[in-house]
Amino acid sequence: MTSSTTRPTSDALLADMMLLHPKLIDLSLGRVERLLAKLGHPEKKLPPVVHIAGTNGKGSVTAYLRAFAEAAGKRVHVYTSPHLVRFHERISLAGDDGKSHPIDEDLLVDVLTRVQAVNDGEDITQFEITTAAAFLAFSERPADVLLLEVGLGGRLDATNVIAEPALTVITPISMDHAEKLGPTLAKIAFEKSGILKRGVPGIISQQTDDVLTVLESRSRAIHAPLTVWGRDYDAYEQAGRLIVQQNDRLLDLPLPALIGRHQITNAGTAVAAALTLGERIPSLAIDEGALEAGLRSVEWPARMQRLTSGPLADILGDETELWLDGGHNPAAGDMLADTLATLDEKSPKPVYLIVGMMGQKDALGFLAPFRGLVRAIYTVPIPGANEAPHSEENLAEVARGAGMQAADRKNVIDALQTIAGLSKGPKRVLICGSLYLAGYVLLLHKGLE
Structure with missing residues (x-):
């Protein structure tokens, strides 16, 4: 364990937190809900949340939304996982320069130390306790929007304690993490559909028919209105441009800076999400100029x-x-x-x-x-x-x-x-x-x- 006489590093604190539960992943909401209650419910003191799940593309969609919002002058918090180089990348806070930056070491140590003290050695996974720490950091720093990426699955993921997000997004779903989420595509889709919330608009990216059947069944059961790829919106490349059509609106935009044909799908999904978010919360409206700037400036490491x-x-x-x-x-x-x-x-x-x-x-x-x-x-x-x-x-x-x-x-x-x-x-x-x-x-x- 870390010494009480010296200030611990975030690496030492994170190593301690690995010992609080025998499994790296153990999907449940009870442990994180208990800890958040002890912390005074920071998850209820957040800016409007866009909750993003999916198998492939959720990181890219998050990157596009961040680029759009920042190009529109919005202050953005971002939660992603896993990190590539340093854990700090997972918790990005809106900065005074209008950009989101990874949490600094001092603040990370501060929030980790506080959640560790409140948790008091009780059983909890590292992802759950660090998600609580992220919510604590986000709740204490001003921002206009929080882009919240699911860690694994959706229904029982620690991020799914957000009861009333402003918007949910589900990117393409395919077979992955079957040992945790279920052996069939339908079971995986059911787990990811768990982020849909009653009355909250959901943006559904390109899906297979069997996945879409599961998502639409869940949306009907809880009355969550969906905007579905191929029915309510579409995106494609034409003459070296990105064309996005949503209902009666047609946008002619630059191709995204991220490489690959699949980024047309991801970018189109993010544009549909940005437009819907602006309709739901007018203060978060993003104009066409910001969409263009975001598509040109977007960055997402280790994606081609x-x-x-x-x-x-x-x-x-x-x-x-x-x-x-x-x-x-x-x-x-x-x-x-x-x-x-x-x-x-x-x-x-x-x-x-x-x-x-x-x-x-x-x-x-x-x-x-x-x-x-x-x-x-x-x-x-x-x-x-x-x-x-x-x-x-x-x-x-x-x-x-x-x-x-x-x-x-x-x-x-x-x-x-x-x-x-x-x-x-x-x-x-x-x-x-x-x-x-x-x-x-x-x-x-x-x-x-």
């Missing part, structure tokens, strides 16, 4: 992020492109393969993957879409992962079983050096398969590891 100058890119040389993405489930594999295919149409280059994955992920489902698209896959371990990853040897065997050339390497740098030593000429390299791996790569890229 191009890594240029730096120690990793230098291994490959100037001619070779290096990309990073945290995608880790079959739907993400489909999206990434489509993005690589699109890049190849515009500028053909031999493609290589460097992949590390957590052990509970569907490795075959993620890798299969790359068959016929990549020259080789190099599999690597994931340093510092909270849970057991696939071994690099097993992952390479899975890739070979899927009909692709694959070999394991001891680390990312070894894999990059292998690729650099192949035939001369420009190449395209994508590091993917895990947000934990992506965070480690960003540390390497910044020279911090």
Whole structure:
């Protein structure tokens, strides 16, 4: 445990909090509700909340909404997970400069210390107690809106203590975390539908028919009005522009700065959410100029992020492109393969993957879409992962079983050096398969590891 005679670091406090519950994830609302009550209910003292769930795209939609709101001059708090490099990234607070910034160390230590004292050693997961700490920080700092991303699922996620959000958003749902949420798409959709609230508008992104059936059934049961992709709004690329149509309104906008055809869906969903939020709360209205500015300025690390100058890119040389993405489930594999295919149409280059994955992920489902698209896959371990990853040897065997050339390497740098030593000429390299791996790569890229 941390010493009572010295000021603890956030790392030490977070390590202590890992010991409060035997499981990393144990979906329940009771423990966090108990702690929030002891804290004086900070979750009831927040700015208007946009609650965002989904399997893929929820981080990107959050990033778009943040960019739109800040371009419109709004003060924005943001809660996301997991972090890539530092835990502080999860709790972003509206700053005096009009931008949201990760919580600083002093304030993080302050709120963690306070929730730890109030919790008094009672059983609670780290995510639950740190979510309570985030609500405490958000409740004590002014902002116009809080963008609240679900951690896992929705119905029993610690963020779902918000009784009356201003808006809910559900991004595309696919198979992931089946061991926690259920073995079928319908069961996963039911868990995520748990963020819908009576009388609160819900923005539903592109979904399969069976998922939409579950979401609409839940919305009817609780009288939550839905705005549904393909029925109430749509988005598509036309002549190098993003076209968003919602009811009788047609917007002609720039393409988003984030790469990939799936970002058309994410950006369109975020635009529909922004328009609906403005209708519900006029003070949060976002005009077309702010939408345009947000689409151009949006940033979201490890989502088809191009890594240029730096120690990793230098291994490959100037001619070779290096990309990073945290995608880790079959739907993400489909999206990434489509993005690589699109890049190849515009500028053909031999493609290589460097992949590390957590052990509970569907490795075959993620890798299969790359068959016929990549020259080789190099599999690597994931340093510092909270849970057991696939071994690099097993992952390479899975890739070979899927009909692709694959070999394991001891680390990312070894894999990059292998690729650099192949035939001369420009190449395209994508590091993917895990947000934990992506965070480690960003540390390497910044020279911090």
